[in-house]
Amino acid sequence: MQTLNGQTTTAQPIQVNLQRDTFLNIQDVSKVYATPKGPYTVLEGVNLTVQEGEFICIIGHSGCGKTTLLNMVSGFAQPTKGVVLLQDQQITQPGPDRMVVFQNYSLLPWKTAFENVYLAVKAAFPEKSKAEKTAIVTEHLELVGLTEAAHKRPHQLSGGMKQRVAIARALAIRPQVLILDEPFGALDAITKEELQEELLQIWQDHRCTVLMITHDIDEALFLADRLVMMTNGPAANIGEILDIPFRRPRNRAQMTEDPKYYELRNYALDFLFRRYAHDDD
């Protein structure tokens, strides 16, 4: 087990704060929702620091507050206690520097793929000329292989193509943090693997920081630098963080031949399905 580097971040928040190159800092964050039955604590005392350019995957059972945690990074929700800092600035509202790829694509159905991306580019770079904005949109649609489908509307596109548009839209505005909430959950296995590889390729070229929620351990092992495993709610926390040491660029076939891969996979499975097995499962 010496390869696992499992650590509970709650135990050492001070050490974490001293790191100089901390990019995103989730400090002692709790989230309490008021319900008719009284206050409900979703998250309690969550600490996480992310370096610039890191790829973080977050895994945990449904209801453990993964989405709540990322909503506080994107700014759609505010922590009840604690702060989320991006480059030492407190996050108080959503903004294009923390672009989100939503679970259900969230493309505007009355706009073509091109227009969907263009709207984001126009909002993010109002000072650029029309030709420059058009060039950015074209470039990013090409990046996700959608040049041919640029003038189709979302209802003419498959699920995988819609998610590609959403990724192109997110990347086109050059976010500092890219937040993906289970982006490939609704896709078939083959499309999913294709998109994972494309995402990894793009991330390697762009080097933006990525936070991604997933339910798929293999996906997390293939993509992430670190895998954040959450305990169950209520009052969920980060249980453990797995370092995923495989060298990049990663090759799926080579990785799965590595015995370390199965060690990590079994460790994560053990965490999710034995130590923090969900009551409903």
Added chain:
Amino acid sequence: MAVSSQRRPRPSLLDAWMPTIKTQGRKFLTSAIALFIVLAIWQLLCSGENPVLPAPLTVLNDTWELIVDPFFDNGGTDKGLFWHIFASLQRVAIGFTLAAIIGILVGVIIGSSPLIYDALDPIFQVLRTVPPLAWLPISLAAFQNNEPSAIFVIFITAIWPILINTAVGVQQVPNDYKNVSRVLQLSKIEYFFNVLFPATVPYIFTGLRIGVGLSWLAIVAAEMLIGGVGIGFFIWDAWNSSLISEIILALVYVGIVGLILDKIVLLVGRLVVPGGPQ
């Protein structure tokens, strides 16, 4: 583009259209037969001595002059049917346009604010159930004039479905779209034109379709009371002269015009939101 259109051989276009032509043709044929049967029964029922209502052939015979010459104008109210319908349509156009503009504007405002919506919704729910003609005496009292009163009746009849549908449409804008505009920090104006309005358009057009139907219902009744040129007055005038055949002809025209109005709004709605969820 040129390559892809060449790839498709010419006859296939006809092949592609054939099923549509066949189903449309079959639909047309079945409704034509049904219409013929209805007319035949009517003809049989009303073919005795002094029938209560004229039979179809009698109607055709009595009103032939009106049918072949809808454009005559002998001054006053003695005009062809085209001019009567045209006058009614003008009133509907003015009243309905006003209702559409104000209904959509107010609908967007009350839909955007839960507070205003809660405050005004009960009032709208009561007002929308008031029958169109019940507004006529009040509007006559207020305007002291027939023409604006008729237009006001159209306006007040058509505005409720437009206003209420618009408000509901604004409330139903999916959270996903709102989140996209929040993360992109769209300005209020950009949000309105790129998200709110397109998302609400299908609801607005449902309201407009109901509204135009109600307008046409109301104008005929209102014109019976206020007189002047108009298809409603024409019917009332025919009744006073016991020209039942003319009434029946006018009813057919009223029905056809109402149908055309409905289809026009439907068509415009489809053109405005070609990519929207239909």
